[in-house]
Structures are given as C-alpha cells and as structure tokens.
Amino acid sequence: MKTIGLYLITGFLGAGKTTLINHFLEAHPSSRVGVVVNEFGQENIDAELLRQDTEITINEINNGSIFCCCRMADFQEALVRLSSLDLDTVIVEATGLADPSNLSDIFDAVNSETGGAYAYKGGYCLADATHFLRMYKALPVMERQVACSNCIIINKCDLAEAETVQKTREAIFTLNPDALIWESSYGRIELPDSLYDVQAPAPSHNAPGSRPRTDIIPLDHALTWAEANELIENIAKSAFRAKGFATIGGQRHYIDIVDGSHRMEPFPFPGADKIVLLMTK
Amino acid sequence: MTGKERVINTLRHEPCDAIPWIPFAGVHAGKLAGYDAREVLTDSDKLIEALGEVYKLYQPDGMPVLFDLQIEAEILGCKLLWADKAPASVASHPSEDKTIPNIIPTGEDGRLPLVLTALNALKPTIGQDTALFGLICGPFTLASHLRGNELFMDMFDDPDFVGKLMRYTTRVVNAMADIYIDGGFDVIAIVDPLVSQISPDHFNEFFAGSFTEVFTHIREANVPSAFFVCGNATRNIEAMCKTAPDAIFVDENVDMAAAKTITDTYDIVIGGNIPLTSIMLHGTQQDNMKYVVDLIDALGRRNLCIAPGCDMPYDIPPENTIAVQQAVRETDSVREMIRNYEAPSDDTAVKIPDYASLSKPLIEVFTLDSATCAACTYMLGAAVQCRDSFGDKVDLTEYKFTEKESIARVRKMGVKHLPSIYINGELKFSSIIPNHKELCEAVEAYLK
Numbered sequence: 028m029k030t031i032g033l034y035l036i037t038g039f040l041g042a043g044k045t046t047l048i049n050h051f052l053e054a055h056p057s058s059r060v061g062v063v064v065n066e067f068g069q070e071n072i073d074a075e076l077l078r079q080d081t082e083i084t085i086n087e088i089n090n091g092s093i094f095c096c097c098r099m100a101d102f103q104e105a106l107v108r109l110s111s112l113d114l115d116t117v118i119v120e121a122t123g124l125a126d127p128s129n130l131s132d133i134f135d136a137v138n139s140e141t142g143g144a145y146a147y148k149g150g151y152c153l154a155d156a157t158h159f160l161r162m163y164k165a166l167p168v169m170e171r172q173v174a175c176s177n178c179i180i181i182n183k184c185d186l187a188e189a190e191t192v193q194k195t196r197e198a199i200f201t202l203n204p205d206a207l208i209w210e211s212s213y214g215r216i217e218l219p220d221s222l223y224d225v226q227a228p229a230p231s232h233n234a235p236g237s238r239p240r241t242d243i244i245p246l247d248h249a250l251t252w253a254e255a256n257e258l259i260e261n262i263a264k265s266a267f268r269a270k271g272f273a274t275i276g277g278q279r280h281y282i283d284i285v286d287g288s289h290r291m292e293p294f295p296f297p298g299a300d301k302i303v304l305l306m307t308k
Numbered sequence: 309m310t311g312k313e314r315v316i317n318t319l320r321h322e323p324c325d326a327i328p329w330i331p332f333a334g335v336h337a338g339k340l341a342g343y344d345a346r347e348v349l350t351d352s353d354k355l356i357e358a359l360g361e362v363y364k365l366y367q368p369d370g371m372p373v374l375f376d377l378q379i380e381a382e383i384l385g386c387k388l389l390w391a392d393k394a395p396a397s398v399a400s401h402p403s404e405d406k407t408i409p410n411i412i413p414t415g416e417d418g419r420l421p422l423v424l425t426a427l428n429a430l431k432p433t434i435g436q437d438t439a440l441f442g443l444i445c446g447p448f449t450l451a452s453h454l455r456g457n458e459l460f461m462d463m464f465d466d467p468d469f470v471g472k473l474m475r476y477t478t479r480v481v482n483a484m485a486d487i488y489i490d491g492g493f494d495v496i497a498i499v500d501p502l503v504s505q506i507s508p509d510h511f512n513e514f515f516a517g518s519f520t521e522v523f524t525h526i527r528e529a530n531v532p533s534a535f536f537v538c539g540n541a542t543r544n545i546e547a548m549c550k551t552a553p554d555a556i557f558v559d560e561n562v563d564m565a566a567a568k569t570i571t572d573t574y575d576i577v578i579g580g581n582i583p584l585t586s587i588m589l590h591g592t593q594q595d596n597m598k599y600v601v602d603l604i605d606a607l608g609r610r611n612l613c614i615a616p617g618c619d620m621p622y623d624i625p626p627e628n629t630i631a632v633q634q635a636v637r638e639t640d641s642v643r644e645m646i647r648n649y650e651a652p653s654d655d656t657a658v659k660i661p662d663y664a665s666l667s668k669p670l671i672e673v674f675t676l677d678s679a680t681c682a683a684c685t686y687m688l689g690a691a692v693q694c695r696d697s698f699g700d701k702v703d704l705t706e707y708k709f710t711e712k713e714s715i716a717r718v719r720k721m722g723v724k725h726l727p728s729i730y731i732n733g734e735l736k737f738s739s740i741i742p743n744h745k746e747l748c749e750a751v752e753a754y755l756k
Contacts, residue, residue, distance in 0.1 A: 040457040091397075091501070095539055096559045099585045100621045101394070123457055124505050126540060129561075132586065161464055165510045167543065 030146040031061075031109070032116045035130065037172040038153030039162065040123035043182040047153060047216045048118055052083065061086070061109040061117040063102065065093045065125065084112060092125040099133060106137045110144035117145070126168045127175045152176035152206075153216075156187035159195050163202075173202045178209060185212035193294060196281075204270070204303040246300035249274040262302060263287050271302035310437035311369030312494060318613060319495065319532040319554040319577055327604065328613045329636040330441070330579065331629055333362045334375025335394060336620040340365060340740075344392045345622060349376050352425040359426065363434045365739075366629050367637075367682040370439035370495065373426050375619045376419075377445040377499055380480060381453035383418035384409050393622035401456035406469055408476050409454070412483045415491070424491050431492055442493030443536070444484045446500025447477035447518040463514060470514055478518040482525045489529045496526050497534040498553070504539030504561070508547045519551035527552070534579070538618050542567065549574040559617030560584070565606045572611055579613035582632060588616060588624045593631035593676075593726055594649055597642045600635035605643075627725040627739040630683045634676045641677065641710055648712050655716040663732040669754035671695060671704045672730040674714070674723050678706060686741045687727035694747045702751055 034051075036044045052060060061084040086105040093102035102119075109117050121127060127150065138145055152172045159181070163169040173179055179199050184192050196208055250258065255275040262269050262284055269284040272294060281294040282302065309317070309325045317324040333340075338348030340361035348358050355374065362371060376395045378388055388396035402409055411417075415424055423442075430440060445453070451473045452459045462470045485496050498519070503511060519535070526533040535553035537544070540561040548556055549570060555577035558567060564581050571578040582588055587599050600614060614636045620629070635642040661670060673691045675684035688706055695704040707714035709726055718726075721733070728738040729747070736742075736750050 040460070092539070095501070096561070096584045096617045097538060097619055097621075098394075100589050100623070103585065124502075126561075128540070136586065136590070158461070158464070162460070165463065165507050166460065166505060167507060167540075168505055 028143065031114050031144055032148040033106075033134075033145040034116065034118045034148050035121065035127060035150040035176075036118060036153070037121045037125055037127055037150065037176065038123065038180075038182075039155065039159075039166070039169055039172075042123070042153035042155040042159075043180070043211075043216055044120050044123075044153050046182075047151060047180065048120055050216050051118065055116070058115045059113060060084070061112060061114045063088065063093070063105050063109070063117065063119045065098075065102075065120060065122040084109065084114070092122050093119070094121070094125050094127055094129055094133070099129075103133055103137055103140075106133075106145070107140055110137070110141040116148075121172075124166075124168055126171045128171050130175060149178060150176035152179045154179055154181050154195060154199060156181050156183045156192050156195055156210075160191060160198060163198065170202055173199055173206070176203065176206055178207045179203065180216055181208065181210045182216060183212070184210045200270070244271075244302040244304070246271075246273050246302065249277065252276055258302070259284060259289050262304065263289065266304040269302055269304045272300050273302065274300055311367075312435075312437050312439040315370040315439035315613070316494065316532060318611070319534075321575060321577075321611070327609055327636055328369040328439075329367075329633055330370040330439075330613050330615040331362065331366045331368050331633075332372060332375055332616050332619050333359075333366065333629075334372065334619040335622045336624055337362045339622050339624075340626060345394055346390045346392070346396075349374065349395065350419065350422065352422045352429075355422065355426045356429045359430060359434065363438060364686070365626055365683050365741075366633050368438055368633075370441055370613075371434075372441040372443050372497070373430065373493075374419075374423050375443055377443075377449060377501075378453070379419050379423070380413065380445045380450055380484060383413045383420070384411050384450075384454060384480065386453050395619070398453045401454055401458075403454040403473065404456060404458070406455075406466075408473055412479060413487065414483075415487045420487060424487075427491050427493065435492075435494075439494040440492075441495045441497050441534070442488035442491070443497045443499050444481055444488065446498045446503070446535075447474055447481045447522065448515045449500045449502045450477040450480060452502055463510060467514070474514065474518050478521055481518075481522050485522065485526050485529075489526070489531050493531070495532045495534060497536050497557070498522055499536040499538075501538035503537045503544055503548065504541035506544075508544050511544050511547050516547060516551055519548070519553075523551055523553045527554075534577075536618075545570045549576050552576075555579055555613065557581075557613070557615060560586075561617075564603065568607055568611070575611070577611045577613060578607075579615045581617045582615070584617050584621055584624070588628050588632070589621050591628060592724075593627055594646060596628045596631040597635040598646050600632050601639055601643050601646060604636075604639050625725065625739065626683075627727075630681060630739065631676065631726070633683075634681045638677065638680050641680070645676075645709050645715070648715050649709075655720045658713065658717045658720050660717075660721060660733070666703075666732065668700075669702050669732055669751055671702060671751065672733075673704070673706045673727065674709075674718060674730070675706060675727040676709045678708065678727075681727070683739065683741070684727040687729060687737075690741050690744065690747055691729055693744060694751060697744075697748060698751060698755075701755060 038044050063086045065088050088101045091098040279294045280291050283290045315328045318328050335345035337358035341358040343354045347354050378396050381398050385402040386398045387400040389399040390396045523533050532554045534555040536557045545567045557579040558581050560581050560583040568578050671691050673688050678684040678688040695702050725738045729736050
C-alpha cells in the first residue's frame with residue numbers, strides 16, 4: 028500500500044515555518060502535497076509556487092492548537108480526509124504555541140482509521156537564532172517542540188551573533204541530543220534532500236522504554252589529539268551517529284560523527300564535555 | 309438536593325450528596341437541536357432551545373449558557389472568522405500597533421444581549437435546579453486576542469506595555485463579571501487557555517496579579533468562581549491556586565490526581581477532565597463510563613466536579629455523554645456494568661426472536677437503566693406511550709445494561725448505543741428521543 032509521507036513543522040512565531048514549507052514545495056515541484064495550516068500567519072504559502080504541475084491542497088484549522096484537546100478532532104479529521112486524496116506528502120504547519128507531545132496518540136488514531144495511510148517522515152522545528160535563548164525558558168512549549176523533533180533548524184543565523192548561535196545550538200543539543208541540527212541564514216532554508224528523509228521512527232510515546240537508546244561518554248579531562256582520534260575511531264565502530272563536545276589540544280571542540288566520518292569545529296564556550304552516542308550499531 | 313445546590317455546596321465546601329456533573333456543551337448544544345455552531349452562538353431562540361436539549365438529555369448539575377471566548381474580543385474590535393462546528397476564531401488584532409482600546413463592555417454590547425436573554429429565559433426553568441455558569445475570556449487570552457502572538461515577544465521587549473495591556477483587560481474582565489453577576493449567573497468562570505503556555509515565573513510576573521484581582525472582585529460579590537485552563541498547565545497549577553478561585557477546571561493534559569494533591573492543599577475544587585477526542589468523541593459508551601469510574605476512584609469524592617476537559621466538540625455522540633452522566637450518578641452500578649461487560653460472556657442462552665414470524669411488532673428498548681438514566685427514562689417513556697396508543701397490537705420489552713443477560717443480548721445483537729429503540733430487530737432510534745408521531749409511524753410500518 029502506498030503511504031503518504033507526513034511532516035510536522037513546529038517553531039515559535041516568525042521562526043520560519045512557512046519559509047521552510049515554501050522551500051520544500053520549491054524543491055519538490057512535481058510532488059502532490061497536502062498542507063494542514065494551524066494558524067493565521069502574516070505569510071502565506073507562496074502563491075507563485077502553485078504551478079500547473081504542483082498540486083497543493085490546503086486545510087486550515089484555527090482557534091487553537093491542533094494538539095490541544097479542543098482542536099485535536101479537527102486535526103485528525105483533516106488527516107483522514109487528506110488520506111483519501113492522491114497525495115505523496117502531507118505537511119502539517121503547527122501554530123507557534125503548539126505542544127506536539129501527544130502526536131503519537133494522534134498518529135496512531137489516524138493510521139488506525141485509515142489502515143496505515145501515513146508514514147512519518149519527521150518533525151522539523153524552527154528555532155529563531157535571534158530570540159530562542161531568551162524565550163525558551165519562559166515558554167515551556169518551545170522546549171517540547173524541540174524535544175519532539177528529529178531535525179532542528181536554527182534560522183536567521185545571519186541576524187544573530189556567532190556566540191548566540193553556538194549557545195542556541197548547545198541549548199538545543201541539551202534538550203534533544205538525538206536531533207539533527209541545521210543552520211540557515213538570509214531567509215534561505217535550503218535543506219539538502221537527505222534532510223527531508225531523516226528516517227524518523229513513528230512518533231512514540233515519550234516513555235523511557237520507547238525512546239531510541241542513547242549512551243553518553245562523559246569526558247572529565249582534556250584530550251590530546253592522539254587520544255581524540257582514537258576515541259573518534261572507536262566511537263565510529265560502535266555508533267552510526269554520535270555528537271558532543273571535547274577539549275582537545277587545550278581548546279573545546281564540537282564533534283559530529285555520522286556513519287564513519289566526522290566533523291570537528293572549535294567551540295569556544297564553556298560547558299560539560301561529553302559524547303552522546305545516538306544510534307549504536 | 310438539586311444540581312444547583314450540589315454545585316454551589318461543592319464550591320463552598322459544604323455538605324454535598326454527590327459529585328457534580330457539568331457538561332461543557334457549547335457548540336455541541338447546537339448539534340442536539342439541529343443547529344450549526346454559528347446559529348447557536350448568534351440566535352437566542354436557537355440557543356435557548358439547544359440548551360433545553362442539553363438539560364433534557366444530560367441532566368447536568370451545572371452548565372454554561374454560552375461557551376465562546378470571542379465575545380469580549382468582538383466587542384473590543386477584533387474581527388471574527390466563523391465556522392460550522394466550532395466557535396469563531398479571532399482574525400484581527402486591534403492592538404497590533406500597540407494601541408490599547410478604551411471600550412469597557414456593557415450589557416448592550418456585542419452578543420451580550422444574546423447571553424442575557426438566554427439567561428433570563430433559563431433562570432426560571434432550568435436555572436431552578438441547575439447552576440448556570442457565565443464564562444468570561446480570561447485577561448491573558450483576551451490580551452492575546454487584542455495583540456496577537458506578539459504579546460509573547462512583548463514580555464521580553466516591552467514588559468511595561470504588557471503591564472498596561474493587562475490592566476486594561478483586567479478592567480474588561482471585571483466589567484464582564486459585573487454584567488454576569490447582575491444578570492444572575494450562579495458561577496462565574498474565567499477561561500484562559502494561554503495560562504498553560506508560560507512558565508510559572510512569567511505567570512507570576514505578568515499575570516497572577518490580574519487573576520487575583522478578578523477572583524477577589526467576584527468573591528466580593530459573594531458568587532463562586534472557577535478558573536478554566538486548557539493544555540498542559542501542570543506546572544502552573546499552584547500559581548493558579550494562589551490567585552484564589554473556588555475551583556480550577558483542567559483538561560486531559562493534566563494528571564488530575566497529581567493536580568488534586570495541590571488543589572486540596574489550597575482547599576480548591578478541581579474539575580475535569582474527560583478526554584474530548586479519544587474518549588468522548590471516538591470512544592464507546594463503555595470507554596466513557598470506565599474513564600469516569602476510574603477518575604472518581606482515583607480522586608475521591610471531595611472537592612471534585614466531573615466535566616469534559618474543555619468545550620465539547622460539536623459531533624460528540626450524545627450517547628457517550630449520557631454514559632458519562634450515568635457513571636457520575638450511579639458509579640457503583642456502572643462499575644458493575646463495566647465489570648460484566650469486560651468479563652468473558654456466554655451468549656448462547658440469549659434467544660433472539662424470529663422477528664419475521666412474530667404475530668405483532670416487537671419494540672425493544674435498550675437502556676443503561678431507565679430507573680436512573682434520564683435519557684433512558686425518556687426513551688422508554690416514549691416507547692410505552694407509543695405501545696399504549698396501539699393497545700395489544702404491539703409488544704414492548706426493555707433490556708437494561710445493569711443486567712448481565714441484557715449485556716449478552718446487546719453484544720449478540722450488535723447494539724452500539726444506549727439508549728436505543730429497535731423494532732423487530734432493526735435499529736430505529738438511538739440516543740435522541742423520537743417524538744410520539746415519529747415513533748408511531750415507525751411502528752405502523754411493521755403492522756401487517
């Protein structure tokens with residue numbers, strides 16, 4: 028049975044959700060797409076993208092978050108309705124204040140009703156580099172949006188100080204060490220194709236037994252370059268994906284290991300050194 | 309004890325004979341009377357008729373007259389976007405440019421005449437034994453209606469403006485409370501969904517003062533008050549308690565048992581929190597009954613009201629709400645019903661009549677319990693009245709879900725909803741009670 032790819036886009040107001048959707052539509056011009064829009068935004072889906080060979084069906088749900096008990100039934104109904112159309116993809120743009128913690132219940136209910144119409148492609152959270160740090164502690168929903176996502180896009184990096192961007196990255200990493208983090212600037216959120224397929228597991232209840240297993244390697248001392256290289260080599264043998272921080276050669280570094288290759292960059296801000304193994308072999 | 313007394317006594321911590329049941333039938337009331345959301349929120353005659361259906365079917369101890377958080381916003385200049393099955397949503401924000409309106413509502417403004425007309429019609433009838441709740445949009449959510457989501461940025465960028473805006477919305481809410489108290493509402497509920505969106509520190513910094521002022525204002529008028537919140541407000545429950553409402557109503561996102569340990573500390577009643585979608589809308593009657601029985605068993609009987617988690621979705625099957633009501637009223641009996649329903653059963657002893665060979669049409673009324681469930685009483689009453697008009701030409705029997713054999717029969721026949729009327733084994737009426745003419749016409753069709 029053909030399934031419809033389901034994407035969930037969250038993020039506080041103005042963080043760039045609609046921009047991301049517009050980019051997706053631009054990058055996939057022949058895709059048949061349904062969009063569930065959960066808020067009045069000042070920006071709308073770019074009408075120029077409604078080309079002859081692009082079919083977009085838009086459902087609006089207003090007056091409350093689609094995850095809130097008051098509108099959840101409307102959201103489920105919209106997904107069931109869209110499942111009967113010949114679509115490749117459904118994108119859900121949640122309201123800025125949406126708490127997607129109960130997505131698993133909704134996903135299960137919809138797939139139960141539709142015989143498994145949807146395959147979850149991933150949750151994408153937009154974080155505005157200019158104000159994420161000062162707002163997320165005041166608005167618990169922003170933490171939950173990050174925690175429930177597979178890919179976090181730190182947007183507007185050109186408008187924020189480099190230190191702010193780095194600290195935003197670290198805050199996001201603390202909230203969700205499993206997520207991929209992408210940075211974008213100048214209003215262009217151009218994710219590579221691979222990031223539109225983060226191979227997200229179906230949304231699961233946030234119970235310890237159901238979360239992907241992670242292991243943490245605490246680093247309580249600085250490493251020499253030789254020690255760091257050995258560590259990275261050993262990690263690469265046991266994990267498809269790992270990331271974290273280490274002090275090497277007297278300087279703190281951010282390390283990102285993906286399927287045998289790694290990326291390292293200076294990270295000149297204090298914090299706890301550790302490597303988190305995200306997907307072990 | 310009347311339902312009204314039950315509600316007031318519970319909120320005042322005075323002796324009470326039972327847990328109050330308060331269905332939040334806003335737009336859902338329209339469904340019961342055949343009206344869409346906009347009709348029931350804008351037409352007083354239709355609203356009154358719809359609320360009569362709520363009273364008849366659900367036998368509430370308390371009920372809102374109107375569940376619409378946009379009434380105040382509309383008066384203050386917000387444009388609304390209407391929907392068929394949901395309240396309107398705010399589509400514009402007059403304080404987008406940080407202008408604060410100077411309107412203070414009176415009973416003549418906006419849709420307030422509609423609310424007060426309905427209240428006046430209901431007070432001498434339903435209002436004699438049912439507590440009528442006047443719902444007011446809380447000052448924080450009202451501020452966001454005026455300012456839009458920029459309000460959250462203002463908390464960081466311009467806290468003085470937030471203070472000014474909140475002082476204005478607090479005045480508006482107090483004015484609304486005065487209108488509703490003078491009108492004769494029994495309970496004033498302040499409904500503020502956005503409270504669940506912010507941290508306790510920010511609630512205390514920007515909003516706690518407003519809510520405290522509002523609840524003090526209502527208390528000085530000697531009227532009970534309630535604080536309704538939507539969403540995961542768990543971390544703010546204690547801060548809400550400190551604003552001193554008489555009750556706090558929460559939805560399914562809050563662990564009510566955990567929250568009650570806090571509200572009990574402040575001797576505040578807690579209400580809720582039947583899930584609207586998974587249980588009330590999509591669940592079976594048994595699911596609804598079980599949820600309520602489990603909730604009551606977990607929470608005890610003191611300082612508690614049973615209610616849906618929020619404004620009931622339009623399309624909730626009436627039979628589910630009937631089941632909830634039965635579970636609140638007859639908890640022990642319903643606990644037994646569920647036990648019997650869930651137990652493996654042998655239905656071989658259940659004999660389904662050979663309907664085609666019957667000499668007379670057979671009316672079978674399936675009920676939860678016609679002795680205690682009001683909707684069931686009406687359904688059976690309608691069937692009895694119809695049978696009597698046909699004399700001995702028609703047979704009638706009732707099967708009560710309190711009886712094990714009837715549970716087995718319900719299963720064997722595939723009866724989905726209670727109460728319902730079958731004629732010669734065919735479902736004819738479910739939950740909504742037919743009038744005499746409708747039912748007799750249905751029976752006539754089976755007379756040879």
